[in-house]
Amino acid sequence: MAALPGVTRPTARLWPRRLLIGTCIFLSVAVLATGGVYVYLRWRLGQINKVSLSDLTEDDGSVMNVLLVGSDSRARLSGDLADQAGKDEVSGQRSDTIMVLHVDARAKKAALLSIPRDLYVKIAGSNRSDRINTSFAEGGPQTLIQTVKDNLGIQINHYMEVDFVGFRDIVDAVGGVDVYVPAPARDTFSGLEIKEPGCIRFNGETGLSWVRSRQYEYFESGRWRTDPTSDFGRIQRQQDFIRRMMRKAVSSGLSNPLTLNRLVGIGVKDVTIDSAMSTSDLVRVAKRFRSLDPDTVDMLTLPTTPATIGGASVLKINRDEAQAQIDRLNGVGPPEADDSGVRPSDVRVRVLNGNGKEGAASKAGADLEGAGFIVADKGDADNYSYARTMIRYAPGQRAKADSLARLLPEATVKEDPTLKTVDVTMTVGADYKGVVVKPAADAPPSSEPEAPDTTSPSGIPQPKGAPSEPSC
Template sequence: MTNEKLTRRKYKKQKQKKKKILRTTIIILVALLIMIGAYLTSVYFNAKNAVDEAFDSAGRDKSELRYITVDPGKDHVSILFIGVDNGGGRDTSSNGLSDALILTTFNKNDHSIKMLSIPRDSYVYVPLRDTHTKINHAHSYGGPKASIETIENLFDIPIDYFVSINFDAFIDIVDELNGINIEVPYELYEMDSNDNKDAIHLLPGKQNLNGEEALALARTRKLDNDIERGKRQQMIISAILKRSISVNAVLNVNDLISVVGDNMKTNMSFDEIKSFAPYALNKDLAIDHLELKGSDMVTDAYYYKLDETHLTDIKQILQSHLEWEPKEN
């Protein structure tokens, strides 16, 4: 056999081998695309079903301050996050006190977010009962709707959406994310979600906290006050948001959906939730954390009396962020 024939045969074998490798690569890529497509389809339908099951209109189709309904993809909107403590064998058949109230506004133009923690002991007017009392009592009087009406009255802005989540879900969400990275400000002994005294012990410094530990840090008021507690809650929510777009969260997304769906109530539809994607995908995501200044007030009970001048400033900040002009009374 001549050298020329050997060379042609060798070239032919190499060409066949390359074609085989190419075919194998294409098959693998197609298989991967099919698996990814099936996974995303599964995630999509699981998420939609979870949101459908969690839907609660709170007795209204839009804020009473709005003339028309809003679209999160086109309008500036607000969300009230309500944390409800249903742990420790507490009665869940009726509305309890809200343990955390975080008002968040979203500006569609620059995809900026402002987040305000409202101290649970704030002395405010509750329209449902036509009385002044602690703001966390509103939820026990009339659930999310009463909390929304109270906060709309306080800040003179529309509350378009609410998300109510109990602390059982909070623990599970953090655990599904394999913990969150948080700077713990001081040594802390706190009860766990079943009210076991001093079951949680944290040391100061940046560390990865599991669900029970993160909840303990969010709830404690032993070493500071309601304002600092609100700051910690905002910090924890920010850590959860950042962690939730990580690779680990994507891989565990179905488990996260299951946890949230079982423990959440919201008046947002699945399509409305999807409209918030540009905020989550913003690589320069920055959340402006706000706080309400005030002072201690003791009468028949302890209250947090809001500073009227600072309250007016916060109202104007939120109204400006929503480009909202309050109606004339």
């Protein structure tokens, strides 16, 4: 990727997005800051590092937006991690992750909006445009906040910054995090190596390799394939990890005071917040999150389109699609669409090769992405004998399954109570010929599965897909 004019290109070995660390610490501590430990937590939370910032919008108590920044600073690294991260080669810090945590007290809902680091914007306080992460590198949090407000129009009430040092500790403190991985996966740059698919328990070290992965590869129909979604794919994996971390931290912390104390200690050590965010603000967020199911936190990504400027690959905001997200964060605009108005970008899909054809999951995934759906991951199904394409949906996600089925009118649709990682799983059958250009009428899709063809195609390798999805 070429450097933009006037900007020195960062080293290729940048650490990836760390936001999930700060998010998990922030939300976990917030959720747990209730009950008999209130007084203790007020004292501990008062020890968090603070930075004085201007231009923050006053928090009126109804809608709160917290700008979450993952810094790639190597300053606190030591040992093998320092060597792997190239501590001696890279100085300073960059905002390798930018997200907005949105809490709506009136609707009792929350969302996390990811802002891609390569978003091309006008840098606040300058006469030039560049990638948004350079605003943090050149002017720190103040310039980043103003750049977000000027270019996106999102009101920012509070600021939080983290580096990655606490990541391993918090994963290990809650006893690891279980993630369903549908295919063998690897990334030689991050050290990721998953030989067998299924429900994988990540500890601090392996979890770091998972969330760091930018050169993600998965095994499908006999060979390794590169994930073409790059940073967007990583955002999807990390957002899923956030949900799981929140769930595990809440369950572990509420039942084990020692775990709670370790989580709070990690948060105090590794988080910096704006000086306007008081302990009372944190407690207020705690009350909002106490009854919130982590699975209901909406994970959003700012809609963008690729562009080349000055020989560099960047992203430009898709204003028409992004405006609804921006309005939501600002607490204005019409209410969210109901189930009958599901947008493709609201649907997270896992695509599995169920017919054994070369790259069937990869091709179908590209078709769905072209139609606007979010493809979370791809791999082999449990076997290659699916004669008919099947759509399985998680409990409560029938509307999202139907939105996909309109493009696949011959597919079988059924509920899968074990499905938790994504909204919908699409298993590509022998009948798959692509998505229809014009969605089919709203006739109810078939809900009765067709008996699979037990004759395996000849000349193809055995699938390495996981068995029927475990509850993880």
